[in-house]
Amino acid sequence: MLSTLTSIFIATASVQTAPPVATPADFWLPIGASVQAHNVDLMFNIINYICYFFFVVILAMMVWFVIKYRAKPGTRIRTDGMTHHAVLELSWSVIPLLICIAIFFFGFTGYVDLITPPKNSFDVNVTAFKWGWQFKYPNGAQSDNLVVPSNRPVRLVMRSNDVLHCCFIPAFRVKKDIVPGRYSTLWFQCDIPTGIEEKNGYHLFCTEYCGTGHSNMNRRVMVLPQAEFDEWLVKQAQWLDEIPDDELYFKAGPKIYARCQQCHSLDGTVGLGPSWQGVWTRLTTPGGARFSDGKSYSDIIGLGKEYATPEDYIRDSIYNPGKHLVATYGNVMPTFKGQLNDRAVDSVIGMMKHLDEFDVKGAWTKTLPPAAAKTETKSEQK
Amino acid sequence: MSQASVGHEGHAEHEGHADGHGHGSAEHAKYPFLAHHFETPAQQFDSAKLGMWLFLATEVLFFGALFVAYAVLRSRFPEVFSYGSHYLDTVMGGINTCVLILSSLTMALGVYFAQRGKRIALLICLWLTMAGAAGFLVIKYFEYSHKIHENLVWGPGFYIPPHNAIGEAESVALAHAPTPAPAAVAAPLNSAPSAVPMIGAHPTVDASVVKPASMGPLGLGAGVVNHASAVTHDIIPDQLPSAHLEDTKMPPNTHLFFAIYYAMTGLHGFHVIVGMVVIGMLIYRATRGDFGPNYFTPVDLVGLYWHIVDLVWIFLFPLFYLIH
Amino acid sequence: MTQSHSNTAHADHPLVGHLVPVSTLLATASALLVLTVITVAVRYIDIGEFNLWVAIGIAVVKAGLVASFFMHLRWDRPFNLLVFIGCMLFVVLMMAFCVLDTSQYRSTQYTGNPPVAQETLDANAPGAPVARFKPGLNP
Amino acid sequence: MTTIVTPRPELLDTSATTDNYLTFTRGFRSWALTLDHKRIGVMYMSAVLASFFVGGVFALLLRTELLTPGRTIVSADTYNQFFTLHGAIMVFLVIIPSIPAALGNFVLPIMLGAKDVAFPKLNLFSFYLWVGGALFTLYSLAAGGFDTGWTFYTPYSTTTTTGGVIPVLTGVFILGFSSIFTGLNFIVTVHKLRPPGMTWFRMPLFLWALYATAIIQVLATPVLAITVCLLIVERTMNIGIFNPSMGGDPVLYQHFFWFYSHPAVYIMIVPAMGIISEIISVHAHRQIFGYRFIAFSSIAIAMFSFIVWGHHMFVSGQSGLMNTIFSLISFSVAIPSAVKTFNWTMTLYKGTISLTAPMMYGLSFIFLFTIGGLTGIHLATLNTDVHLHDTYFVVAHFHYVMMGSALIGMIGGLHHWWPKMTGRMYNEKAAIIACIIIFVGFNITFFTQFMLGSQGMPRRYYDYLPEFQIYHVISTIGAYIMACGFFLCAACFVQSLLGGKKAPANPWGGRSLEWQCTSPPPHDNFSAPPTVGNCYDFSMLRWDEKEQGYVVDKELEAVAIAAEARGHS
Ligand code: HEA
Ligand code: HEA
Numbered sequence A: 001m002l003s004t005l006t007s008i009f010i011a012t013a014s015v016q017t018a019p020p021v022a023t024p025a026d027f028w029l030p031i032g033a034s035v036q037a038h039n040v041d042l043m044f045n046i047i048n049y050i051c052y053f054f055f056v057v058i059l060a061m062m063v064w065f066v067i068k069y070r071a072k073p074g075t076r077i078r079t080d081g082m083t084h085h086a087v088l089e090l091s092w093s094v095i096p097l098l099i100c101i102a103i104f105f106f107g108f109t110g111y112v113d114l115i116t117p118p119k120n121s122f123d124v125n126v127t128a129f130k131w132g133w134q135f136k137y138p139n140g141a142q143s144d145n146l147v148v149p150s151n152r153p154v155r156l157v158m159r160s161n162d163v164l165h166c167c168f169i170p171a172f173r174v175k176k177d178i179v180p181g182r183y184s185t186l187w188f189q190c191d192i193p194t195g196i197e198e199k200n201g202y203h204l205f206c207t208e209y210c211g212t213g214h215s216n217m218n219r220r221v222m223v224l225p226q227a228e229f230d231e232w233l234v235k236q237a238q239w240l241d242e243i244p245d246d247e248l249y250f251k252a253g254p255k256i257y258a259r260c261q262q263c264h265s266l267d268g269t270v271g272l273g274p275s276w277q278g279v280w281t282r283l284t285t286p287g288g289a290r291f292s293d294g295k296s297y298s299d300i301i302g303l304g305k306e307y308a309t310p311e312d313y314i315r316d317s318i319y320n321p322g323k324h325l326v327a328t329y330g331n332v333m334p335t336f337k338g339q340l341n342d343r344a345v346d347s348v349i350g351m352m353k354h355l356d357e358f359d360v361k362g363a364w365t366k367t368l369p370p371a372a373a374k375t376e377t378k379s380e381q382k
Numbered sequence B: 001m002s003q004a005s006v007g008h009e010g011h012a013e014h015e016g017h018a019d020g021h022g023h024g025s026a027e028h029a030k031y032p033f034l035a036h037h038f039e040t041p042a043q044q045f046d047s048a049k050l051g052m053w054l055f056l057a058t059e060v061l062f063f064g065a066l067f068v069a070y071a072v073l074r075s076r077f078p079e080v081f082s083y084g085s086h087y088l089d090t091v092m093g094g095i096n097t098c099v100l101i102l103s104s105l106t107m108a109l110g111v112y113f114a115q116r117g118k119r120i121a122l123l124i125c126l127w128l129t130m131a132g133a134a135g136f137l138v139i140k141y142f143e144y145s146h147k148i149h150e151n152l153v154w155g156p157g158f159y160i161p162p163h164n165a166i167g168e169a170e171s172v173a174l175a176h177a178p179t180p181a182p183a184a185v186a187a188p189l190n191s192a193p194s195a196v197p198m199i200g201a202h203p204t205v206d207a208s209v210v211k212p213a214s215m216g217p218l219g220l221g222a223g224v225v226n227h228a229s230a231v232t233h234d235i236i237p238d239q240l241p242s243a244h245l246e247d248t249k250m251p252p253n254t255h256l257f258f259a260i261y262y263a264m265t266g267l268h269g270f271h272v273i274v275g276m277v278v279i280g281m282l283i284y285r286a287t288r289g290d291f292g293p294n295y296f297t298p299v300d301l302v303g304l305y306w307h308i309v310d311l312v313w314i315f316l317f318p319l320f321y322l323i324h
Numbered sequence C: 001m002t003q004s005h006s007n008t009a010h011a012d013h014p015l016v017g018h019l020v021p022v023s024t025l026l027a028t029a030s031a032l033l034v035l036t037v038i039t040v041a042v043r044y045i046d047i048g049e050f051n052l053w054v055a056i057g058i059a060v061v062k063a064g065l066v067a068s069f070f071m072h073l074r075w076d077r078p079f080n081l082l083v084f085i086g087c088m089l090f091v092v093l094m095m096a097f098c099v100l101d102t103s104q105y106r107s108t109q110y111t112g113n114p115p116v117a118q119e120t121l122d123a124n125a126p127g128a129p130v131a132r133f134k135p136g137l138n139p
Numbered sequence D: 001m002t003t004i005v006t007p008r009p010e011l012l013d014t015s016a017t018t019d020n021y022l023t024f025t026r027g028f029r030s031w032a033l034t035l036d037h038k039r040i041g042v043m044y045m046s047a048v049l050a051s052f053f054v055g056g057v058f059a060l061l062l063r064t065e066l067l068t069p070g071r072t073i074v075s076a077d078t079y080n081q082f083f084t085l086h087g088a089i090m091v092f093l094v095i096i097p098s099i100p101a102a103l104g105n106f107v108l109p110i111m112l113g114a115k116d117v118a119f120p121k122l123n124l125f126s127f128y129l130w131v132g133g134a135l136f137t138l139y140s141l142a143a144g145g146f147d148t149g150w151t152f153y154t155p156y157s158t159t160t161t162t163g164g165v166i167p168v169l170t171g172v173f174i175l176g177f178s179s180i181f182t183g184l185n186f187i188v189t190v191h192k193l194r195p196p197g198m199t200w201f202r203m204p205l206f207l208w209a210l211y212a213t214a215i216i217q218v219l220a221t222p223v224l225a226i227t228v229c230l231l232i233v234e235r236t237m238n239i240g241i242f243n244p245s246m247g248g249d250p251v252l253y254q255h256f257f258w259f260y261s262h263p264a265v266y267i268m269i270v271p272a273m274g275i276i277s278e279i280i281s282v283h284a285h286r287q288i289f290g291y292r293f294i295a296f297s298s299i300a301i302a303m304f305s306f307i308v309w310g311h312h313m314f315v316s317g318q319s320g321l322m323n324t325i326f327s328l329i330s331f332s333v334a335i336p337s338a339v340k341t342f343n344w345t346m347t348l349y350k351g352t353i354s355l356t357a358p359m360m361y362g363l364s365f366i367f368l369f370t371i372g373g374l375t376g377i378h379l380a381t382l383n384t385d386v387h388l389h390d391t392y393f394v395v396a397h398f399h400y401v402m403m404g405s406a407l408i409g410m411i412g413g414l415h416h417w418w419p420k421m422t423g424r425m426y427n428e429k430a431a432i433i434a435c436i437i438i439f440v441g442f443n444i445t446f447f448t449q450f451m452l453g454s455q456g457m458p459r460r461y462y463d464y465l466p467e468f469q470i471y472h473v474i475s476t477i478g479a480y481i482m483a484c485g486f487f488l489c490a491a492c493f494v495q496s497l498l499g500g501k502k503a504p505a506n507p508w509g510g511r512s513l514e515w516q517c518t519s520p521p522p523h524d525n526f527s528a529p530p531t532v533g534n535c536y537d538f539s540m541l542r543w544d545e546k547e548q549g550y551v552v553d554k555e556l557e558a559v560a561i562a563a564e565a566r567g568h569s
């Protein structure tokens, strides 16, 4: 019954306006680049003007009365002010009420547009986690920043792996909390392509407080014309596979590391997780209590032990981070199962083994031999 | 408001009575229990009563929020509630309902005797009420311990067979391995995303029971799933203390029924304990002979409290024990 | 009933408040017990949705009895009654809103056992039937 | 500006020096175990101001950290603890008890003409509950702090590893009961302890406001109590009702939380509105305009406040239907607020306005509340809230209403009743300068945050985009200015305590009952039952050259009383 009620609401309300162009940035609002932005901005400005009006009226009355009726020493008390005035009082109850109902109604219709994705939308699966995003496209491609086609409604189907997060794209005027345990959806359509350059992309923020890295959960949204997007999509699905095995660690490694760097430094700085500096030496030298249960690496790594090789151990630490906790660190790392495949993990392991070739930011400091350099220019990926 | 409350009891309105015989001090001399800031015993009594009723209102909202949680959970998982309800013992619940009703009766009689100034009768009633409260708790204790023995508890423990179901060694290992106490708080979300549908799954397909194929290489995986299970398999469901684990009809999320059951009956039980404490205080004062026709406010107030405890149970009983 | 003006309380009459006769109290208690029996009995008759409402209806009647006679509300100041009914209304209001809301967004929630429950189940009773339970119970 | 004043001499009771509530008994025990509502009010006030100072220090640290993107002085985790503590202290320890428990306790019984609140022992107990709650909050710092945000949203709050979560939840639980008992006490006092002649419609509007507040306190706070209980149980025993990984529902938690916390924002503002009604009419020496509308609008706000909580959850996953309902109802609260705002403004019309320090705060209140309230309209509108939710726009909105209105109202009330509470005047010029500094600093701090927010800067952000820095710098400078203002204000009070001029019984020419007793009031408030008249009738005031202020004129008073008697019969 209720759902029919809602659908009736929705039916009457979605008087979709023709997709307007971007609303330019102004004093209050940033550029509005989605088809919905127009309505939201309009509403925002209307309310603003109503507010200006009432504010000015009240302020003017206040200042005027204070100046006019200011008591100077010796002034006699005035007793001619009225004590109440039914018509006046009713009118300033009823007029704001009517204004409010009008505001509500237009806000409501705008909102229905905001939450009702068109049927033909392009779906992107989004996973939010502490503290990052993963965008997964229908063909299996994954990315760290959101890339979407222009001139086409896009629907994000979002889930959270841990706590509440919230996807907010100011330029599109859309926002939706991501609640663990359920699917949240959000849609937008942007007609103003940005190109694949990250610095031109629209901002995407996490606006539901989620802990230490909350303010670093911001990413970019790149909007590409459909053809360009299709091309990107195909490449993106294969980028890891295209890299030869022996180049994986420096071509893919740093990109994957970008997601680890929140917690794991490369220079020995203590973060939420152990630094990667010297990790391979630690793993391969016997002895030393390393885990919070008192065990050491050599107790669990080795033939016939829990992990045959250090590589196995690292892999399991990425997929099941809580299993063995390095002493003094908490169980805070999320699992990357389903997010990083074998090759991705291989590239990270490779990077750990060759840390001396990277700077503290994770950039590879060596140069490619000329032959390899050619392949590099081709696959410029995010 | 006070105009409206001009009483059929014939209380003069306190605005009025003060002109009539407004000299508080005379009243104060007559009634030693009258606090200095009240004018008459009636004013004091009315204030106390109103205060108590307001307190009861807060109690109603306090429990009310849990009733809301109950309603939300029940509307989400109706099958869990009708299933879980069968694990509760209607007979014990019914007896407990009667015990509470009778103790409410003795409490109400207690107020009556206090008003009549019958000290011994009042004391008997208070002791009987106390006995009712204790009886209720004893029955509740048996219910709880039975449930816990059957492993019908809240949280992940609901799915861990109790110690005597399997070999001693395994049981100890099990009880500690998967969800050790502090980690159970911090870890669940991090450690179990595999149970969350995988990325790319269509929203309407639930993948929570589909384990993703282990993506790791050799060497991984063996330790992921704990296989202490062989033992549990051979046990005949009816004799297994945690029979629910073998019941093919158990709907998912059944643990939530017990979560809300323990939350609500636990809070109610706590109120019963508080009730016993205050009744104990009344007994002390009644023995001392504090109460009489002029002054019985504390008895009346504790009575109100005790009735509200009864009243809450009147709702809890059908909502948990009597689901068809 | 005593007037508050009266200076002394007679043995039978309290200075303040209302004296409810023992017979009334006993009758109330009996009614409550009878209603308890009825509510248990009704459980065994299957009337679908109505089971819940009948149970709640009986509980409300019982609550009314307790409040009006045991708690003297019938003779008390109307404002106390207002307080009592008012707070109940707030609970009902909150319940209505919350239930309405959750019923609306239910379709977006994952079904089946939640992660920790499932994990515990897998770890402890891998053959347990619940794991085999078909997901998608809630549409 | 210097309309400081003395009332008619006969009210300058000389016995005040020998018997007032401050000197009635002496020694630590006489304060610690006092049942006198005035002393309890004073103790509350000191405790609340101390907490305000602590909360303010956290605010300054926050602002300093936000001077530059990335790390300025502390790490992200510390920052998260700062804003959580700032929010929790300001809300639970400062602003909720500030007006009802501190000022209300002192003023309510006297204004009403009663000797005390209905349950003095319960009143003292409430105070100690407050202390207990505050201690738990402090202890939570020692136990590792907490970084959940003042809203304690699950599942973050149940999974975060900071150790202070359970202590602070316990603290909030206890503080909740402190607030409940205060409210309960006030309702009973207003119902049962009104002296002869004090009818409902003769009650000063501050009492109406406190009464409305008390209704909210009694009915909403228990829900908070049970909610934090459930959170504690969730954390310790993994009961799972709010925990998605146990099949629970985090949005249900939000319903529970806001069922309390939305009404709670009216616990903050409604009594402040009451104070403003007093201040405006007393210092404009003018009958309040539309008494009944203001009185009923307090009750209306209290009632409506219970059914709008969902407007905090428009993007939280709450269903579209509920969003619609809640948005619609949210606007309804704007109407009683509008009534009040316009009525205050009209009260100035044809008044005889003295620009005293309390009046300056009163005028600031109207200015700031109008901005804060009107921006609430942006937030209550569904589609604009989608953009504005959880940005600095919301931060600015709630500082305008909580700090700019509720707290300014409290400080204004403190200035208004300070002579009554302490028996001393303060340096009015300095107090007015402090008010102006606070006002200017406040607007610099928080008006910029509106722009910041609508530009898309999310709240609870440790790090931010470089393009936002300029706003943050301005905001931080504003906060420092505001801090200076508060320090000046505090200095005024200290100076007044140490060497202030003795206060007359009725320095402002007020007409409500508290001005009829001496300053500071005697232990029993009134030696003889006070005569209750129209507390907003200022026609009997006349300018007193000697006192440079308005005093009550005996003859005019007799005329007024006679007129009123005629009107009433
Ligand atoms: C004292 C505290 C206080 C007060 C009084 C208010 C008053 C109001 N608030 Fe505010 N609010 C908060 C404290 C307060 N709020 C806090 C603390 C938060 C954030 C909590 C958090 O997330 O941490 C918040 C957040 C908040 C939100 C959620 C934002 C979000 O997170 O997305 C909303 C949404 O509807 C809202 C709306 C309103 C409205 C409509 C009013 C109304 O009552 C305002 C009414 C007043 C007026 C309208 C002005 C006077 C009237 C006129 C001048 C007449 C003309 C008016 C019209 C024609 C409309 N508030
Ligand atoms: C009443 C409530 C209240 C008050 C008064 C304040 C006061 C201030 N607050 Fe706020 N604030 C909140 C309630 C309040 N706040 C809440 C609830 C949050 C949300 C938390 C969350 O997200 O969880 C918040 C969040 C918040 C943020 C956002 C943090 C973020 O999202 O990342 C910021 C940032 O600028 C801020 C700043 C300030 C500043 C600069 C002040 C200044 O106005 C402070 C000025 C005060 C002083 C400098 C103290 C000086 C005092 C004395 C000298 C003694 C006084 C004595 C006498 C007057 C006698 N606060």
Ligand code: CUA
Pocket: A128, A129, A131, A164, A165, A166, A206, A207, A208, A209, A210, A211, A213, A214, A215, A217
């Ligand atoms: Cu994710 Cu904030």
Ligand SMILES: [Cu+2]
Pocket: D261, D262, D265, D308, D309, D311, D312
């Ligand atoms: Cu609100």
